[in-house]
Amino acid sequence: MIGSFQFKNLMKTAFRSILKNRMRSFLTSLGIIIGVAAVIVMVGIGEGAQKQIQDELASLGTDVMMVFPGASRFGGVSRGAGSWSPFTLSEVEKIREKATALRALSPVVRAGGQVIGGGKNWSTSTYGVDPEYFVARNWDVALGEIFSTRDVINRKKVAILGKTVADELYPSGNPIGERIRIRNVPFVVIGVLKPKGQSSMGQDQDDIIIAPTNTVMYRLQGHPRIDFLIASARSSAEVDAAQEQLRNILREMRKLQDEDADNFNIRTQADLVETAAETARMLTLLLASIAGVSLVVGGIGIMNIMLVSVTERTREIGIRLSIGARSVDVLTQFVTEAVVLSLIGGAIGIALSFAAAFFVNRLSSLEMIINPGTVVLVCFVCVGVGVFFGWYPARKAASLNPVEALRYE
Amino acid sequence: MPGIIETKRLTKIYRMGDIELAALRGVDLVIEPGEFVAVMGASGSGKSTLMNLLGCLDEPTSGEYRLDGLDVAALDRDEYADIRNQKIGFVFQGFNLLARTSALENVELPLLYDRARRIDDPLRAARDALERVGLGDRFDHEPNQLSGGEQQRVAIARALVNQPSIVLADEPTGNLDSRTSIEIMEIFQELNGRGITIILVTHEHDIAHYAGRIIEMRDGVIVGDAPVRDRRDAAIDVAALRRSGGEGKAARP
Ligand SMILES: Nc1ncnc2c1ncn2[C@@H]1O[C@H](COP(=O)(O)OP(=O)(O)OP(=O)(O)O)[C@@H](O)[C@H]1O
Ligand SMILES: [Mg+2]
Numbered sequence: 001m002i003g004s005f006q007f008k009n010l011m012k013t014a015f016r017s018i019l020k021n022r023m024r025s026f027l028t029s030l031g032i033i034i035g036v037a038a039v040i041v042m043v044g045i046g047e048g049a050q051k052q053i054q055d056e057l058a059s060l061g062t063d064v065m066m067v068f069p070g071a072s073r074f075g076g077v078s079r080g081a082g083s084w085s086p087f088t089l090s091e092v093e094k095i096r097e098k099a100t101a102l103r104a105l106s107p108v109v110r111a112g113g114q115v116i117g118g119g120k121n122w123s124t125s126t127y128g129v130d131p132e133y134f135v136a137r138n139w140d141v142a143l144g145e146i147f148s149t150r151d152v153i154n155r156k157k158v159a160i161l162g163k164t165v166a167d168e169l170y171p172s173g174n175p176i177g178e179r180i181r182i183r184n185v186p187f188v189v190i191g192v193l194k195p196k197g198q199s200s201m202g203q204d205q206d207d208i209i210i211a212p213t214n215t216v217m218y219r220l221q222g223h224p225r226i227d228f229l230i231a232s233a234r235s236s237a238e239v240d241a242a243q244e245q246l247r248n249i250l251r252e253m254r255k256l257q258d259e260d261a262d263n264f265n266i267r268t269q270a271d272l273v274e275t276a277a278e279t280a281r282m283l284t285l286l287l288a289s290i291a292g293v294s295l296v297v298g299g300i301g302i303m304n305i306m307l308v309s310v311t312e313r314t315r316e317i318g319i320r321l322s323i324g325a326r327s328v329d330v331l332t333q334f335v336t337e338a339v340v341l342s343l344i345g346g347a348i349g350i351a352l353s354f355a356a357a358f359f360v361n362r363l364s365s366l367e368m369i370i371n372p373g374t375v376v377l378v379c380f381v382c383v384g385v386g387v388f389f390g391w392y393p394a395r396k397a398a399s400l401n402p403v404e405a406l407r408y409e
Numbered sequence: 410m411p412g413i414i415e416t417k418r419l420t421k422i423y424r425m426g427d428i429e430l431a432a433l434r435g436v437d438l439v440i441e442p443g444e445f446v447a448v449m450g451a452s453g454s455g456k457s458t459l460m461n462l463l464g465c466l467d468e469p470t471s472g473e474y475r476l477d478g479l480d481v482a483a484l485d486r487d488e489y490a491d492i493r494n495q496k497i498g499f500v501f502q503g504f505n506l507l508a509r510t511s512a513l514e515n516v517e518l519p520l521l522y523d524r525a526r527r528i529d530d531p532l533r534a535a536r537d538a539l540e541r542v543g544l545g546d547r548f549d550h551e552p553n554q555l556s557g558g559e560q561q562r563v564a565i566a567r568a569l570v571n572q573p574s575i576v577l578a579d580e581p582t583g584n585l586d587s588r589t590s591i592e593i594m595e596i597f598q599e600l601n602g603r604g605i606t607i608i609l610v611t612h613e614h615d616i617a618h619y620a621g622r623i624i625e626m627r628d629g630v631i632v633g634d635a636p637v638r639d640r641r642d643a644a645i646d647v648a649a650l651r652r653s654g655g656e657g658k659a660a661r662p
Contacts, residue, residue, distance in 0.1 A: 315505075322466060324571075
């Protein structure tokens with residue numbers, strides 16, 4: 001029913017009315033501008049976080065898994081009571097013999113504490129591991145070398161520094177061969193790890209010292225307790241099979257009956273990343289809906305100003321009715337105006353969010369991704385907001401009596 | 410010959426709270442195609458009310474109204490709008506042009522709502538209409554850049570653009586000086602010469618004498634209805650005015 005002549009005129013009328021009150025129109029669209037920008041920024045940051053997590057998954061390899069003591073209902077690292085049953089070194093050896101689907105397996109023993117070296121002090125975590133740890137985590141040294149299995153058995157006091165620790169203690173110079181003290185126990189630095197950067201949780205993965213398992217157990221902790229195991233499957237395709245095999249071996253070794261629950265719990269890297277990604281998704285959704293509220297507020301602003309506009313333009317409406325406009329023509333005109341107003345706000349909001357993305361990606365460690373789908377969706381939402389909130393004022397205009405509208409002063 | 414406008418016992422009662430005001434109290438009127446009718450009467454006698462009913466701007470309280478053979482009482486709001494668009498052109502005392510909108514766009518306006526699409530080139534139709542009222546050089550002027558007479562001519566062009574068979578003018582010269590008024594009457598006479606039926610409300614006898622028939626109203630009824638014997642020709646009066654240097658009022662017989 002609407003030809004190009006009609007459409008052109010509709011647009012012209014809408015823009016004329018909006019531009020006539022520039023300041024008022026701008027203030028009215030402000031709600032939409034803020035709402036749109038907020039939604040796109042929130043979704044963009046959420047998607048950026050998800051992507052970072054996924055990248056990390058790719059860099060870690062999907063073949064990695066961790067085995068925590070205790071039933072899964074306590075959570076991976078929870079120190080819950082009950083079925084708590086730490087792994088022992090002999091268990092690790094037995095698993096190594098039997099678990100053919102595994103490429104690498106290493107116990108991990110954690111120790112916190114102060115490190116002194118190069119005349120400086122630093123607080124970090126020290127991990128006791130077997131050489132296979134580096135295989136499992138696909139991690140190598142940038143300088144020096146990795147300790148051997150013999151070093152593990154001999155409880156040799158050697159340490160490999162993470163990039164952050166190396167930079168802190170020896171900002172200028174090669175730390176290889178230097179003597180450091182971890183919790184007052186002297187170690188010799190034999191290597192520096194390649195940097196891994198931040199994890200998706202924001203932890204610095206390079207703030208770490210790695211030493212032989214037995215050294216950390218007996219020289220630092222003083223008791224033979226393993227915190228968890230880290231393993232990798234032969235390939236990412238075999239992760240599920242490896243996980244199943246590991247589980248069966250552990251159940252058999254620990255003589256669990258069929259009705260008994262596992263007293264350990266195996267988490268693949270994929271599980272961990274999936275959990276983190278899910279959390280990020282939920283957070284995105286939450287933030288986006290909060291931002292969405294401001295869109296509603298913006299819509300109410302449009303409704304308010306459209307009501308004012310209808311009153312101001314009663315006479316114009318009367319003129320249009322007198323020359324033969326039907327109610328639907330007047331309705332269309334005012335709804336169009338509301339939609340245009342909302343879309344202008346949307347366009348400014350989108351531009352703002354692109355500017356925000358530029359600065360966020362430039363100046364912060366966050367990553368913000370604007371995907372075209374979000375932008376298109378937001379445009380549709382703006383049209384929807386315009387129609388929804390423009391409808392009532394437009395309806396009011398369309399139902400005016402022509403004679404009364406013409407007499408309106 | 411059947412009337413283009415026929416009313417029987419047409420009434421209009423305005424209700425304001427519990428006060429009832431009978432603006433029209435039984436108007437019987439027949440106007441034939443091509444007539445030029447002037448409606449006169451004291452203020453408040455119901456002239457505008459009658460024009461609004463004849464122009465399908467408002468509904469009568471009771472009575473019959475046939476427009477071009479069509480029973481208007483049976484129509485709905487949209488059909489009223491279509492009649493206003495297709496059959497009737499309105500000219501008001503206060504011009505009623507859209508502000509900040511060029512003359513051309515004002516004249517185009519009725520074509521926007523022309524559902525029948527009888528006119529394929531709106532821009533041309535609007536230009537033609539403006540040229541017909543002598544404003545061929547004022548297309549882009551906005552109302553506040555035009556004199557009263559020019560504004561009224563834009564309004565007449567707008568009333569003409571959809572090629573209506575009836576033009577209703579409610580005190581079209583009420584805001585204009587007498588010379589400009591006669592120029593406007595010249596346009597109406599010219600339109601009437603082409604067969605358009607014209608009904609015009611005026612308070613001034615000399616304006617009414619450009620019409621062919623004068624209807625007198627009082628208290629919502631028609632009290633007088635007579636042809637004009639000494640009908641004047643606006644073209645001649647305008648020419649005479651030009652000769653006398655455009656000063657003062659038209660020479661009276
Ligand atoms: N919308 C309305 N509501 C109430 N009363 C009205 C309305 N319109 C007109 N009237 C009343 O109806 C009567 C006729 O009004 P109308 O406007 O038709 O007079 P008129 O002959 O056009 O007068 P004028 O020469 O002053 O224009 C008047 O008494 C007026 O007060
Ligand atoms: Mg009147």
